[in-house]
Amino acid sequence: METTMNKYKEVYEYTAKVLDIIEKTDVTKEEAQWITSETVNGFRENVNSGFLEYRKSVTKGGQYASVEWKDSGPNCFIDVNGKEYIDCLGGFGIYNVGHRHPKVVKAVKDQLDKQALHSQDLLDPLRAMLAKALAMLTPGDLKYSFFGNSGTEAVEAALKLAKIYHHKEGRSTFIATTRAFHGKSLGSLSGTAKGVFRKPFIPLVSGFRHVAFGDIDMMKKTMHACHMVGEDVAAVIVEPIQGEGGVIIPPDDYLPKLRELCDEYGALLIFDEVQTGMGRTGKMFCAEHYGVTPDIMTLAKAFGGGVMPASATIATEEVFSHLFDNPFLHTTTFGGNPLACAAALATINVLIEEKLPERAAEMGEYMLNGLREAAKGHENKVLEVRGKGLLIGIEFVSDEIGYEVAKGFFDNGVLTAGTLINAKTIRIEPPLTIEKEQCDKVCETFAKVLKEVDKAVLV
Incomplete structure (x- = not known):
């Protein structure tokens, strides 16, 4: 009985601390470190350690990860350390009307x-x-x-x-x-x-x-x-x-x-x-x-x-x-x-x-043109940029290049991801509310990352 009561007390105190964290809009540096540590350890010990190998936000040693914290306007989110990302993954396509409309x-x-x-x-x-x-x-x-x-x-x-x-x-x-x-x-x-x-x-x-x-x-x-x-x-x-x-x-x-x-x-x-x-x-x-x-x-x-x-x-x-x-x-x-x-x-x-389907058609064409322009001169890496509306895929000559580009996007504050069936293709799938200036940033980042991709990964 005593053991059970001790266990309940420990769980109660832990969940109370988490609820206190949930209540906060902003956290201190120390709280951010605690959240990051608990998240990484929780995935390793209680969720699935395989995700730590998959997530591009986790360091090779597994000691640090970028942990998402809150939305930042309709098209971005902020990690627990305050870094902002343009969301071009969109939760695999869930944020069509933007974050927290x-x-x-x-x-x-x-x-x-x-x-x-x-x-x-x-x-x-x-x-x-x-x-x-x-x-x-x-x-x-x-x-x-x-x-x-x-x-x-x-x-x-x-x-x-x-x-x-x-x-x-x-x-x-x-x-x-x-x-x-x-x-x-x-x-x-x-x-x-x-x-x-x-x-x-x-x-x-x-x-x-x-x-x-x-x-x-x-x-x-x-x-x-x-x-x-x-x-x-x-x-x-x-x-x-x-x-x-x-x-x-x-x-x-x-x-x-x-x-x-x-x-x-x-x-x-x-x-x-x-x-x-x-x-x-x-x-x-x-x-x-x-x-x-x-x-x-x-x-x-x-x-x-x-x-x-x-x-x-x-x-x-x-x-x-x-x-x-x-x-x-x-x-x-x-x-x-x-x-x-x-x-x-x-x-x-x-x-x-808000005529968002029409906006997806307009912004999709704008984004496609920008990404294709950025890919010019990199035909040894990029096979094709294709899409309809704001469902866009960038196909690379190898899985390795696709991963390096996705990682480069991430490091520069743009979240993308490969597709589950075709690992050579990364998806650009932002909220339909994305602004032209944000599209420009994505295309500029793509051009920058392509130039930086290590030639050693080329096939």
């Missing part, structure tokens, strides 16, 4: 003052209102929404919708694409394409096949072969632009022809817009660039406005109606909670009010 924060705080989570039994109003707003906003006849907390959950819901839609026919074949990333739970991982993520967990969900992204002829041959052997395709799942795969943009006719193929073979078309949605590519949804409406669409990342985790799986009535008889076939405790719905409603409102 006042309208999103206010909506969440206002809802928090009334009720944080829902009872699970009464009808929760914001879920209904958000679903209606999405039905009004999304293309075509997408109408019903299921809300979760993450992109992986949104994809899981999409796969289950496709399965139940084809339940009577017994269709269970799914086609995804090479370099795809759809998440890391067993179902979504089955659609994800990178072997290093998949191999330790095989066998995954059965019935998945992968074909080359952007190759409509290979897709057609695969769907035909599936039909010939009696394994008709239930659904094709694709990202309209592959984000984690290295910002891979398909041929202009790929998605329209994919829509036609799915219709021809009776398969559903799932667009994973977890990263491309909510204005990122210069349209509210990337599908709008190509004039294609999927049967199911997934959203997450920026859907919660950079304030709350939130995701959505939107489907046509024809597809979603298969859950009407038993809505408990797929549920979630926290998905669609009042705080997340408030954040998502405010995010949609801000995207429209």
Whole structure:
């Protein structure tokens, strides 16, 4: 009993100290050192020491790291020692409306003052209102929404919708694409394409096949072969632009022809817009660039406005109606909670009010031109700068150069990161609110870093 009481006392005192730190806007030098030490040691001993090897902010000896502390305006953040960074990673695409947008924060705080989570039994109003707003906003006849907390959950819901839609026919074949990333739970991982993520967990969900992204002829041959052997395709799942795969943009006719193929073979078309949605590519949804409406669409990342985790799986009535008889076939405790719905409603409102999809198109073109100009003369390092809107990828001739450039960006106060599937490509994915002066700083930093990259890493 005494041992337990001592343990509780120790934990209480430690958590009280942390709560005191949370309350502070600014910290002293000594407090910053304590926070840094606790963070590094906590990752090493209690989170996952592997992250200390991965994070470019950690010194080789692992004794020091840049520890993030607070936002600095809509497009930057400050570490615990006061250094400011332009955010060109955007939390892998969650800050489309900027960091801590006042309208999103206010909506969440206002809802928090009334009720944080829902009872699970009464009808929760914001879920209904958000679903209606999405039905009004999304293309075509997408109408019903299921809300979760993450992109992986949104994809899981999409796969289950496709399965139940084809339940009577017994269709269970799914086609995804090479370099795809759809998440890391067993179902979504089955659609994800990178072997290093998949191999330790095989066998995954059965019935998945992968074909080359952007190759409509290979897709057609695969769907035909599936039909010939009696394994008709239930659904094709694709990202309209592959984000984690290295910002891979398909041929202009790929998605329209994919829509036609799915219709021809009776398969559903799932667009994973977890990263491309909510204005990122210069349209509210990337599908709008190509004039294609999927049967199911997934959203997450920026859907919660950079304030709350939130995701959505939107489907046509024809597809979603298969859950009407038993809505408990797929549920979630926290998905669609009042705080997340408030954040998502405010995010949609801000995207429209501030014309952020249009701004992403304008600033994306400006940033692309600047980065391409900076890359001139460095063709021995840079293969290509590509993108649509403010989803931009810089592909290098080797992983080593990509890492050195990302590290150089970081050292100069610009946060970027490589993509998970294609390590040679780093992503430029800032808030859609980024200013021209900040774009200029990013491009100037890129030019500077390219000149400084050690020739020893060149292939």
